[in-house]
Amino acid sequence: MKKIIIYLLVIIASKSYAQELNLPVWTQYLADNDFVISPTYAGIGDNVRIRVNGLTQWVGIKDAPDNQSLYADFRFANRSGAGITLYNDKNGYTRQRGFKVSYAHHLILDYTSRQFLSLGLSYNLNSFKIDINEFEPDYENPVLDPYVTDDRAINNHNFDIGALYRNGGFYFSFNLNNILDKDIDNFTxxxxxxxxxxxxxxxxxxxxKTNKRVEFEPSVFYQLFGSDNRSSTDINFKYRKYNRKEDYYWLGVSYRFLxxxxxxPLNIGPMAGIMKSKFYxxxxxxxxxxDLVGYNSGTHMITIGFDFLQGLSNCSCTDGRVLF
Structure with a gap:
């Protein structure tokens, strides 16, 4: 059993090496936190928003991926926003830690039809290493390779850019992550x-049409990795209901496939969330x-958040809710 699990993990790792220094996106963005995907969402809304995510993948498999992240964004002036992302990601013996600092500017294309354009930029610092302290000799490899030293750590500086178009209830965003090439070992x-x-x-x-406090939100999220042209798609659906105090709850489902x-499908699963008195x-x-379905009990993610310091903008381009 142990050899089967190790084999499957090696296969997955060998097919996903191009994702190195790319923090994986799961369903964090569906927890009413689009800023996870793109810097263009920074500052859209009337509050400082903080979201903390904890994700455990493939529960039941030793050393399976585990991720913690914090996202915070806020508006300043009437048309600009800023945000910060902190993250810690563990996958087997590999570790990624880092942060992003983001800026967004929001423009009105047409006030009457509520058409808006947002442009965003992020600076990223990512620290990637292989934790050799976790290496242990076994029967097949009784002596560790003496050339593997210093945790094989590397720091990477990079940038993301994005654009977001909104027209009433419709939204479309495009994001390009990690614009710069990274330094590599030329001998590998x-x-x-x-x-x-x-x-x-x-x-x-x-x-x-029957209840103005009820919203339906179908959405699609597409990712393409430029190094080997792998791509995946999420198909999502959310149901959201507000009360008179603007508190709400939502239910949803996501379907991801190559x-x-x-x-x-790679995975499929339900989601739910609630906002009460600005606590999320x-x-x-x-x-x-x-192929790992028989060896784990699935992936679990929890998001906790808080909205505070409410300040209304004079520009409709930063409205957080759709006005029907």
Whole structure:
């Protein structure tokens, strides 16, 4: 059993090396936190927003991926926003830690039809290392390789850019992550220096015809990794209901697949969240549908957040809610 699990993890790692220095995006953005995906969302809304995410993947498998992150964004002046992201990601013996600092500017294209354009920029600092302190000799390798030293750590500086178009309840964002190439070991011959990935996030918020406090939101999230042209798509749906105090709860579901295997989902799962007196809580569960399904109980994610320091803007381009 142990050898099977190790084999599967090695296969996955060997097929995903191009994701190095790219923090994986799961369903954090669906927890009413679009800033996870793009800096263009910084400052949209009337509050300082803080969201803390904890994610444990493939529960039941030793050394499976584990992630913690914090996202905070706020508006300053009438048309600008800023944000910061802190994250810690563990995958087997690899560790990623880092932060992002983001800036966004929001423009009105047409006031009457509520068409807005947002442009965003992020600076990223990522620290990646292999934790050799976790290496242990075994029967097949009784002596550790003496050339593996210093945790094989590397720091990477990079930038993300994005654009967001909104028209009433419709939104479409495009993001280019990790614009710069990274430094690599020229003697390995297998590691890509291009770590760019492209992301599209689009959807539509619809108001119920029978209840003005009910919203439906179908959305699609697409990722393409430029190094080897791998790509995946999320198809999502959310139901959201407000009360008179603007508190709300929501229910949703997400379906993720590789784009060359549409009918073979990577994972699928339900989600739910609630906002009460500016305190936010959400939970997401994903059932793994690949070869690891028999060895784990799925992926769990919790989001806790708080909105505070409310300040209304004079510019409709930073409105947080769709006005029908």
């Amino acid at each position: 011959g297998i590691e890509p220096n291009g770590i760019r990935n492209y992301q599209i996030y689009t959807g539509y918020i619809m108001q119920s 784009n060359d295997q549409v009918l073979k 809580f959400a939970y997401s569960y994903q059932v793994t549908m690949n």
